[in-house]
Amino acid sequence: MFYLFNFYVLAALTVISAIFVITRRNPVHSVIFLIITLLSLALLYVQLQAEFLAAVQIILYIGGIMVLFLFVIMLVNLDVVARQAPFNRQWHIAGLAALVLLGELVAALYWGRGTPTLPLAPPTALQPNTELIGVTLFQNYLLPFEIASVLLLVAMVGAVLMAKRR
């Protein structure tokens, strides 16, 4: 009961602030609402027994990536942006297409509800979370992990190269 209540509050918060993210004219407001979305998602992760990911979400997403966004927003001139139309010309069609997508997803879920669901695992199944993730990551997924580090390196070099003054 408590968890369901929690879920609905957080889900509502997530969806509403996500809508605000894409509708606010001012990008700084968008960032703030995106942070709220990400925070409530982190709390949902805690409820899903993924504490480590929740912490990673807060540290990496909110503490890192979003700060980067704010930085860039402050570097580019916003006065001009604020006066321009926020949506592009095809937004009616785009919105329609997205709604169709939502319909599709919901329909798939709706029709799929009859399929036998697996029993929910006992709450301690994913504990201790950090150790489990660590062991799995470094035993079964070591290669992807290393590739991801290469990806990060490439991204870092790329970003520096892009942002560098010529």
Place this chain on the structure above:
Amino acid sequence: MAANNSSQFGVETTVLGADEIILNMGPQHPSTHGVLRVKLKLDGEKVASSECIIGYLHRGVEKIGENRTYPQFAPYVDRTDYVAAVSNGLGYCEAVEKLLGAEAPPRARWVRTILTELQRIASHLLWLGTHALDIGAITPLFYTFREREEILKIFEKYCGARLTTHAFRIGGLQYETYGGFEDEVRVFCKDFDKRIDEYEELLTSNRIWVERTRDIGVITAEHAVAMGVTGPILRGSGVRWDIRKAMPYAAYDQFQFDIPIGQRGDTYDRYLVRLEEMRQSRRILLQAVESIPDGPILARVGKVIKPPPGEVYHSIEAPKGELGYYIVSDGTTQPYRLRIRPPSFINLQALDRMVQGHLVADVVAIIGTIDIVLGEVDR
């Protein structure tokens, strides 16, 4: 940025290209030491060039001088470099004396030397405290003000004023020294060198201080001479020029003292030069109080001061550099033309050369190291 092209009192930026920004420091800025306005052209982070905009404190002191009698104008000069009023008074009085062909009696000259050297120490202390504060060290300010307070107490006992003292009169002194004057100076000198060591302990070998001042605001000897820069800045660049030695006035030819010079001409050298100057001033003070002669304190210059027609330029070594007075007399009781050569004004010229290629944070340190007083720059 949020509000480009908006001009405010504090700061104003204009985006020129993507790279060049004009940043306006002052006139209401905590570290421009008054109402100096510096327009910085920034190339990214670095300062490409700067322009000083002065005049916010202009009071027409020189023009006032032409409308006052010679003794009447003496208090006005205290208001130019208001943190070194005694030195200003000395320069003016000696200039008028030179015009009159008079000379102050020995005792007056000795007392003048003592008070001027005390003033030099007080001015340097104020500089040290505020300079350190600009660079972010808050504690030296309180230490230096502790000692400066002692000096101001001596001034107050001598002439009743602490800041704008009007200590001297044309022809000598107005007041005889108070009882115990020498002793008080002696007591001050006794532990003053230990106090300087205290400041040095906080700053000289402090790694952050060295990093903030070493090779910052370098000015070479040639440039310094070419720009007419004087005082500790010139000596910091390695030019041994001190009017106290070169053209002795008051009683300076009677005392032993050294002129410290720097090698690199950077902010750190100027800092060391000023510290050493304080030590040398202490040396002069100790010699002066021991040998202070008896005798009259005021030469016979007459009740109404009416110099013969002619012109005179007399300069002294003020704490900030060469302080000169150029006076043209037409034989009346008022100067026909009076012009002050203030050290801060001339030294400030060097700012542009010193800040080029440095960061904005260094500009603050460099303004501090030039040791300007806007009352003197603007007059």
Place this chain on the structure above:
Amino acid sequence: MVPTTHYLMLSAALFTIGVVGVLTRRNVLIILMSIELILNAVNLNLIAFSRQLSDVTGQIFAIFVITVAAAEAAVGLGILIALFRTRETVNADEIDLLKG
């Protein structure tokens, strides 16, 4: 307990909002943020299934997704800065020339 379907619904909604943002907004910054929304929807799915199957692999994949998101944001914002420097705009529909 909350049925897993609920999380999937939420994820679908979030995904769609992200897609709407990408398709309709002009500001590249907002578009990048919408992409973050999409990636988060994916993460929520992965973690919800990881919970249901009590298999930690889903969370591992979410970590990889976050890594990719970080890389994407860094490169995307780098491009944005370079773009803003040459074109003085952050609008996606004004970037329609092949030469700068």
Place this chain on the structure above:
Amino acid sequence: MTNPFDILAPYLPDVLEPFILPLLQIGVVFLGLSLIVAYIVYAERKILAHIQVRLGPMRVGPHGLLQPIADGLKLLLKEDIIPRGADSFIFWLAPVISVMAAFTGFALIPFADNFIVTDVNVGLLFVIGISSLGIYGIILGGWSSNSHYPLLGALRSAAQLVSYEVALGFAIVSALLLSGTLSMSGIVKAQITHGVWFVFVQPVAFFILFVAAIAETNRNPFDLPEAESELVAGFHTEYSGFRFSLYFLGEYAAMILVSSIAVTLFLGGWTRPFQSVGWLDFLKYAPVALFAFCTYWCVAHERKMPRAPEWRWQRLMLLGLGGGAAVLALVFVAVPPVVDAVQGVFWFLVKVCAFLYGFIWFRGTFPRYRFDQLMRLGWHYMIPVAIANTIFCGVGLVLWRSLGWSFAGSLWIGTLLTLLVALLLSGQTEAPEPTVTRRGS
């Protein structure tokens, strides 16, 4: 030792128990922290004043003891100004974020054995994550003020925080490696098991954590975002009144938070010094000694005060304080369980205060770094040393676990290797040269 709040548990209805106990703890921690913050400000003013040969606040209450309350009231009653053109929503939100980020972190700090609001098994990551949210308070506050100094201050601050967070993270990793857990109380318990505070086996990591903590809280010599000679007051230039006091609160709470993290990770959290040494057990009466000293101090200063009637209230207040301290000391002596109960919190706070004293001391001593120097220090020196330390800490642990060397010995080998790296790195930077100015003739 048990959680002091568990005493209440039997009296509460079962349904509410999981809510009320945490709420009570949160309340106690929040109020206690607010009080501590207020008096940290007072302590800072007093200590700085004494460093700078002056007295500091002396007027409000005996020795200015009521000054924080007066300041708080003043800030609350001041006019609340929102600059024209400011984004009022974000302008309102930013200080709140700042305070929330700082205070939320305390939910995961173990003040004593079992005295922790919530002991999550990834507690350390959460504390770091939540405290890194404080950066939003700064950036958004600076941006929304619609003014240049705050904006520049905010950008500087953000860059600084992001840079030093890396070093902070690496410093924390070594404590993590030693204890093998992310739970905050687990880390303290690991230090009890090993019988040594981690600062004694990982001094380099502790040092890096300390420096990074100073940088993270924007304190001197890394207080560039608020460099008053350059940027007036940095990101909070446009703030006044209540909002400003929120920033103030958040800043000092963040100071206490980073100190608490450092104490938990490296200084043994709630344990008293040399807990394994039996004959030092008398140290558990240290709270008694502290309060007895307070009594002595109050009485001694009351004697020095003038007897004039306008001083009566000040004298009474001092005597009251002294009396209160005496009563507490007596209670501690008379009722041994009470002494045992306050042990954890007492030692924790003592260590945090020692840390905070360091913060204040630095402020009174150091000039400020320039921004590029600060960045260079962070990226060229702190982060490489931190990475080296992490690697060599791992090497030490391998020596200990696989080869069976002694715990402290193998870690010290790692530390020495790290110091070697640090020495090599510092060799690259220019050492301060001898003074060049010599007296001439």
